[in-house]
Amino acid sequence: MREIETLTEFDHVAVTGTFAGYRVQAVDLRDRTFALLVAETSQAVFLGCPMEPQALAHVRANGALVFPPVPEQPFDPYRATLYTPEELYGGLDDGGYPATADARTYGWFQRTAADGDILASMLRSIHDDAVGDALDEELLGRRVVGVMGGHAMERGTESYAGTARLGRALTRKGLTVATGGGPGAMEAANFGAYAAPFDDLMLGKALTVLAGEPSFRPSVTDWASAAFAVRERWPDGGVSYGLPTWFYGHEPPNPFAGRIAKFFANATREDGLLSRCTGGVVFLPGAAGTVQEVFDAATPNYYESRGRPAPMVLVDRDHWTTHLPVWPLLEALADGRPMARRIALVDSVADVPAALDRLDAA
Structure with missing residues (x-):
């Protein structure tokens, strides 16, 4: 399978006119509406890619499978890259460790694991698989x-x-x-x-x-x-x-x-x-x-x-x-x-x- 994980990679494929069979992972496509409207997207998969409503409707109608971004989570389950220390510790200087992405994600994990929420369990599994791939x-x-x-x-x-x-x-x-x-x-x-x-x-x-x-x-x-x-x-x-x-x-x-x-x-x-x-x-x-x-x-x-x-x-x-x-x-x-x-x-x-x-x- 062919993976697209950056806008640069997306633009490179866009000139061919087809995303058929590609997996587009965690790429913000809100500024690529025209490219999506004119491209073939059958059998493409979009994982956590924000896009405008018109583009979203088009790629779905054209045979793409779309997993939309999950709002209000302290982490991206579809992420295409590993974490950096700066990413996990963002907010350390302002609010100390409790304000960091790492601490907030741990808090989310504790709450959702205790609730037994099937959606949260699925998001954790998707995240871990994405991180393993990266x-x-x-x-x-x-x-x-x-x-x-x-x-x-x-x-x-x-x-x-x-x-x-x-x-x-x-x-x-x-x-x-x-x-x-x-x-x-x-x-x-x-x-x-x-x-x-x-x-x-x-x-x-x-x-x-x-x-x-x-x-x-x-x-x-x-x-x-x-x-x-x-x-x-x-x-x-x-x-x-x-x-x-x-x-x-x-x-x-x-x-x-x-x-x-x-x-x-x-x-x-x-x-x-x-x-x-x-x-x-x-x-x-x-x-x-x-x-x-x-x-x-x-x-x-x-x-x-x-x-x-x-x-x-x-x-x-x-x-x-x-x-x-x-x-x-x-x-x-x-x-x-x-x-x-x-x-x-x-x-x-x-x-x-x-x-x-x-x-x-x-």
């Missing part, structure tokens, strides 16, 4: 390495700095870092990717600025503002991806993921992240959520349902063998299978890049 388009041709870890890691700690150095090292190797998109270890990896074009001096200074607001509790506003202060002082950082979820909406998205695929359904988000990590997954010390992610990644490796097993690197030997003995079970699952050559347990984040290289060559 994510696939963005990641096409990229070698993605996932960095998994908990939200509790605070700025100003050596663990945070070490994870930032890991994100920077992976990005400098030409890999694309993807995380769960939230605070803590996830933010640290995304921040490291952002810092990749800069020198060690920037890294140290930026870490000091961030340490002034170590956690998103008690104030998401102050925590996010510190991140935006770093972005403003050092613009044009490296690009990485975050995949957060409004299911855990009390954990805000971190502003260092330059492209954000935020989902309503956590299961869609979890599988969407791990299935796209073609270059492997790094698991930092974490609790229940990270343990779940280890075995979510291990299952397709075990069955080889996605082809060759993707590398898996667990960081912190004591954590994964004594505190939460995940490693022995993972080894037992891998025994005698191709995935056995694609898993590793290392002592620190400094060992991760070499481990990924070794597993990739295995």
